[in-house]
Amino acid sequence: MLLTPPIDSDLDVLKSWISLKYLNLEISSEVQQKFQDDSEVSLAEFLNPEKYSALCANLASMEWVTVGPRNKKKYQVCNKQNGVLSEFLELLKTDAFAVLLSHFTGCLFLLIMTIQTVMIFRINHLE
Secondary structure, eight states, rough: OOOOOOOHHHHHHHHEEEEEGGHHHHHHHHHHHHHHHHHHOOTTBBBHHHHHHHHHHHHSSSOEEESSTTTTSSEEEOHHHHOOOOOHHHHTTTTHHHHHHHHHHSOEEEEESSSSOOEEEOOOOOO
């Protein structure tokens, strides 16, 4: 299964969220080389600063509920997603974002969506 080229609306969403420097072919090639050399990469200011600030403010203002026993697997969930968080989760679901991750890492990604979770699986072999 191959990823289809991203549609224009996906690219518009990607451009609104991701810092333009990481959409530059030369910079993204450097990111890919760094990832191949070190098996990790840290992308400073990856998200557009305005969107990042809005996302942080949105997350801080949400009501969080603690789930799980106190001694293990304790985490917090938010039952209501709105505004900037919903937009960010939509970004993660786009083909354009999957293509960008694939270019950065050299891996092909298949995005599998559930209602509240985004899981990214690495495809080791294509048949």
